[in-house]
Amino acid sequence: MSQYEFEGSNEGDWDDAGDLAWNESDWQVFLRNSDKEVVRFMTAYNQVKEQDDRLDAAASLMGWHRDDWSSTDELEFDENDLPVLKPLDPEEINSMDPYTIHRHPIYITSNALFSYLRASWEQLMRKNNHPTSPDLVWGYSVSLSDAEKHCIMAANCLDLGDFLLAVCHFKKAHSALNESMRINHLFLHHSRKKLASYFKETNMRMHDLREIWLRVMNDCRR
Secondary structure (H helix, E strand, C coil), X not given: CCCCCCCCCCHHHHHHCHHHCCCHHHHHHHHHHHHHHHHHHHHHHHHHCCCCCHHHHHHHXXXXXXXXXXXXXXXXXXXXXXXXXXXXXXXXXXXXXXXXHHHCHHHHHHHHHHHHHHHHHHHHXXXXXXXXXXXXXXXXXXXXXXXXXXXXXXHHXXXXXXXXXXXXXXXXXXXXXXXXXXXXXXXXXXXXXXXXXXXXXXHHHHHHHHHHHHHHHHHHCC
C-alpha cells in the first residue's frame, strides 16, 4: 500500500496506523475486482470491434484518456503550495484502493486480448479433425507467452517511469507477437468457415495489440 505523508507527521505516527494495512482477504477482493475490469474491457471491445477506431472507442467506454495508456506525464508541484495541502482522514484512506499494476490500462488490455487469443485457439483445436504438428503448437505457445511477458514488463516499466526500458520490452513483445502471427496462419482445420472466422478475430486482436504498443512507444520517445 502506498505511503501518504502529512504535514507534521513523523515516523512514529505510522506505528499506530497498522489497521490501515490490507490483509490477505482484502487483496483477494482487489484481485477479483481487477479481473472484473478485464472482463469489462472485453465487453467494451466486443461492443465496438467493428469500428475502425475500436481501440479509442473501447478506451472511452472504460473512462480512459490518452495519457492514461503511457503515463509519461510527470506531475509538477510548487513547493510553496505543499504546506497548505490538506491531510487525508484515516477513514478516507481506508476506503481508497491502492494503486498497483493491475489498474494500468496496458495490463488490462493485454490481459483481455491475450486471454482471448489463448481461449479461441483452444476452442479451435478442441474439435479439430485435422492433425496438428506439435512443433507448431509449441512454437505458438512460446511466442505468445513471450509477447505477453514482455508486454507486462513494459507496463511495469511505465509505472516506474523507466520509459525507454519500456520501449525495449515493447519491441521484444512486438517481435514475439509477429512470430505468433506467422505461426497462427500455419494451423489447419477441417472446417474452413470456422478457420476463416478464427483468423479474422485473432488477426484483429493481434494487430490491435501492436497498435497499442506502437502508440505508447511513440509517447515514450517524446
